[in-house]
Amino acid sequence: MWKFTIRRILIMIPQIILLSVLIFALAKMMPGDALSGMVDPNVDPERLEEIRDKLGWNDPWHVQYADWVGGLVQGDLGQSFRFKMPVTELVGERIVNTFWLSIATLFFTYLIAIPLGITSGRYNDTWLDQSITSYTYIGFATPLFIFALVMLWVFGFMLGWFPTSGSVSPGLQPGTFEYVMSKITHLILPAISMALITTVSTVQYLRSEIIDTKQKDFILTARAKGASETRVYNRHILRNSLLPIAAFLGFEITGLIGGTVFIETIFGYPGMGLLFFESIQLRDYSVVTAVVLLFGIASILGALLSDIILSLVDPRIRIK
């Protein structure tokens, strides 16, 4: 087990190095920089050139890469040009929001997925199962950003149940009870919107697992022993079916990253996804590279987590 984990972690190192090169190259290949298109009669073009020189944007790429990696190793992600503050501080500000959003989304995802998956698997091919399956197909087909807009319009504006933008109401003092409550109410709508869409794959996964397990011999044995139907489902089938779902968790985290970019933009929720989106638009390189790198590392860690859980659950897949 430990051997597997260590080996798996060692593989990550070249992955991360390759990732950093890719990210850097792609970021530099983006046309323009943070100053291009700043056609402002009050700003002197020579001044812009001077700033470019001073910040090293005119250096050859390998020099810039070496500078960047040098900083990374020391935990310094560089200085954001647009925000005029260290990227680490900026990311620190935003990552907290995204962290809570992700937790809430995961919570709702499983809250929806588990009962639906079980129902669907247990009563497969009934009208109940069919309606749940239809929901999952609609979910697969619905683009997240359209769905989120509709949710915002219905629950935010039409019914007015939830706040419509931001992560907290303006003017509250951090640390107070109102502040925490405001944070939570701002979280719910984006989290539910995302969960309703991302949950569908888990529902389907769980459904087919249950149907699969239902036909296994040991279930037959359990029934033959006279175990009640509830006991068969709760004790034998569910336990066995949930294991792969647990392993799915790591990938779920990876999937969340893509989702937050849309959700945070639509709900004006200042987290990592929004930061990623706006820093690309503004060509704030140091932020783009830092955020993508963190996303990349999160994905790699997510995959690692999944592999580890899987290997715990199912010894057959351990690498020898």
Place this chain on the structure above:
Amino acid sequence: MTKTSLQKLLFAIMLVMLLALAACGGDDNESGDTDSDNDSTTEESEANEDGLFSIDDFSNIKSNEGEAIEGGSFTYGLVSDTAFEGTLNWNFYSGNPDAEVITWFDEALLTWDENYVYTNDGAATYEADGNTFTFTIRDNVNWHDGEPVTAEDWLFAHEVIGHPDYDGPRYGTDFTNIEGMEEYHAGEADTISGIEVVDEKTLKITYKEVTPSLVTGSIWTYPLAKHIFEDIPVADMSSSDAVRKNPIGFGPFKVETIVPGESVTYTKNEDYWRGEPKLDSVTLKVINPTVVVNELETGGVDTVSSFPVDQYPDNSDLSNVEFLGNVDRAFTYMGFKLGKWDGDAGKVVPDPNAKMANKNLRQAMWHAVDNSAVADNFYHGLRWNATTLIPPSHPEFHDESNPGREYDVDKANELLDEAGYVDTNDDGFREDPDGEELVINFASMSGGDTAEPIAQYYIQSWENVGLKVELVDGRLMEFNTFYDRVEADDPEIDIYQGAWGVGIDIDPRGLWGETAAYNYTRWTSEENESLLADGVSEEAFEVEYRQEVYKEWQELMVEEVPAFPTLYRSVVVPVNNRVHNYAIGDGTGIYLHELAVTQEEPIVAE
């Protein structure tokens, strides 16, 4: 979980789904309704028979209905799909969203009138004596912490911006125009010789060159609180807490809390030099452009920083807001690539052999397009046909009598025939005078739903006069790519469609002068240079003389057509009916401390 409770849960979920679907449908119906409502109401009021609007029917000052209450609060929606950056000081900010945030708590020492000329109504007054300007700050102008705003603070701002470590974009010709600034910037002098602090509230600045432009926006009028920033190294100032977390100013409101990138709350500054503000507090929050209308309808915001003009026709009858309108200081134009930029010499080098160098060809391309049709069909009259390169946002200098070049296909054909552009191989397109095939490459930016059809419309119009115009690479360009390639004089580009925001200073040298890097057409001529120089000469302090010069210059540009303006623009801003004393634009004489409301909560749309 029992079977029945499961079923209940499922039923609930199905219900939610149904609701979501119904909402989708409802959305369509709703917008359909507003369309028809709109038609009926607009006929009575703003739109003419064709369903077109005109900016002339808008006021830029809010009408005051009802009685204002004491105190109250106001919510301002900063429309942006990016969070504001949080560099909250005039001396360091670079993005427009930050400027919107700063306006509420800090202001310029000098104000300007509707012609953008500095007045003596602001926090400071000025007097010119030759090249030396004497500024006097009013006695009751104090920073939010009670310290007086001093001449020393004003000098300090100049010292910081001129400092070699300064990381903002403000250092430029406005500063190098001050005596001794370049020496100071280069580190050869410890002080700026052209700036003298006379006493606590009086400052003298000596400029190298005094032109009419100087008094329309080229004086740096934003002091920097020396007692706060003194101990911070210049390189660290823009990221310091004094800029980001506890910003200070001398404006009508004080910053109370900041949620980075999201919202700011302000309370009134009782010690404001114009008098105590009427409102108790102001909240500014960032809202996504997709939800602007909803926020306005529900009273979530009282007004917004900008309103998408294309959404105006559908929402012109919103019951709880009044729309203010103004002519935008910007226009869209079509530029011809006529030369190269010589980076070493720092000037444009026109190329007489460029593909577009034939004057008749350029004139014909202007005659060939019907900008009024574009304006009416895509912008419902809220943009309109442009005539000259000085937009009507500067009424003093915009030449109304100059019709530009009108839509006239026959004239266009005639001009082309005359210049020898004829179709020699019967492919339906004209060849150039040497008989070579002529393909003109057109660069246009993507963005919005209308970018593509408008570009196609222009291409079609040119085809009607026998000119073969193709989009560069066959598609629209993304914003950054576009500017990168236009700036670098990419030989693939012959004409481009760009937009230009005009500064409050009318001087066109920044875009059309020989030494302007922004002169993307790379065109100039002796006559152009001499007219532009006349426009900022000593004599040009005489407004009539300057008007005459710019009139001639506008005529020259209509004759030479290095670029032609296509559309002038308007700004439309909705304001909740409960708001009093609000105005957009310049020189209205309405200041933020007078802003008031008639009831505690914003009025909600019916």
